[in-house]
Amino acid sequence: MRSYGQYCALAKALDVVGDRWTLLIVRELLLRGACRYTDLRNGLPGIATNLLADRLRALEGAGLLEREEAPPPVASTLFRLTPRGEQLKPVLNALGRWGIPYMVAGPDAEDEFRNQWLAWPAELFLADSEPAAPPVAIELRAGEGPMVIETSHGAVRARAGSTEHPDAVLSGAPQVILGVLSGELDLPAARDLGLHFEGDARALARVQPPDPHPLLAVDAAPAGHADRAG
């Protein structure tokens, strides 16, 4: 991208990752780890293939990404973030958290969805209320592939993928699952909205916030004024 020409940390950062699609590529690589070109395309619906190739080259040139030729069983090129690229995680966390209010109204008519994109809401809203108890795993099925929420030492982690024996499984529309994760919907209400729930409700209750999260309204003022947006 064209440089801003400013000797400023923020401007220099945007010189590197300010291009369209760039941070979303980093998102995919952070959420899913090393990816093939096709995996990236699938996780980035709407991107033009030449742009993806351009961005990957640029990210590689900036030292945020490495290309790795996988051995014969895979026989494919893998793209993986370098440590410098992984250092963008706090940036994406901050931006993702800031963007959560825009998800409350639900997806636009033509919005695409991938399950792993629930990672930020999950890690933001959830907390392990019983850190000493055995860890639990909850599987989410809102899009195509599954996502897993796991407790570990009191923290709650979200990752793309599946797990062997989940303590609970939630299936349904993304915004309904979002409502459950944020605590705005209890299980019966979510069932009325089409949620399918299997497993141990206590596993879910263990990680759910005790009160609805206050960040969910776009016009929420920090002074504590919390009204619903839709």
Place this chain on the structure above:
Amino acid sequence: MRSYGQYCALAKALDVVGDRWTLLIVRELLLRGACRYTDLRNGLPGIATNLLADRLRALEGAGLLEREEAPPPVASTLFRLTPRGEQLKPVLNALGRWGIPYMVAGPDAEDEFRNQWLAWPAELFLADSEPAAPPVAIELRAGEGPMVIETSHGAVRARAGSTEHPDAVLSGAPQVILGVLSGELDLPAARDLGLHFEGDARALARVQPPDPHPLLAVDAAPAGHADRAG
């Protein structure tokens, strides 16, 4: 900007603030508070005036910015961030912190500089080692207008502007001041690089980091694993 069309918190955030120049406008408003159109132009060297007007409209439409007609003594339009806009501060902090390594090499030949842009390095590197002692103020003069670093209750704050009786004043090239703030340069070494220092050296030593900050190299690999979200 054109929407990414993805039901994802990060993508939704970038739909709002992903446009070129947008986050830099937010930067200026965060660093300097309410600004006139001309102040913004001056703090955003390189922006085309029509783009600034476009972005201000978009930010206003998105509820991140408000227009305020100042009474006759000023008789001008002031642009001010709304609370929602101010909530972007953690995002800019994360991005600015990530971008600091790119400043180590010094400005490119054609880079513009404004003093207030040192705010992120200052707040990142500095800490008050004597929180109980009376507060100190250090003035930086690297660009056009001055900037002040102040201790308050153990925290270190940076803001654009001046102060009545600074405990110390640093004047010099931006990257030299950056070296002093990060602890990589001591005063004699900085003087050799053109730094002009007046006042109490203990005031500076009080806020300087004891050791050079480890984040200053672009290729710095984190020793263990990525750091936690901020």
Place this chain on the structure above:
DNA sequence: CCGCATCCGGGGCGATACTG
């Protein structure tokens, strides 16, 4: 001066087609 609007050239972007 301040806060834009208009015009215009160039390039980044988006969509599709094609290839080793």
Place this chain on the structure above:
DNA sequence: CAGTATCGCCCCGGATGCGG
């Protein structure tokens, strides 16, 4: 599977004009 190639369009950048 991992990209090129191509083409239109619209965003961006730079200059200028203009009403309050």
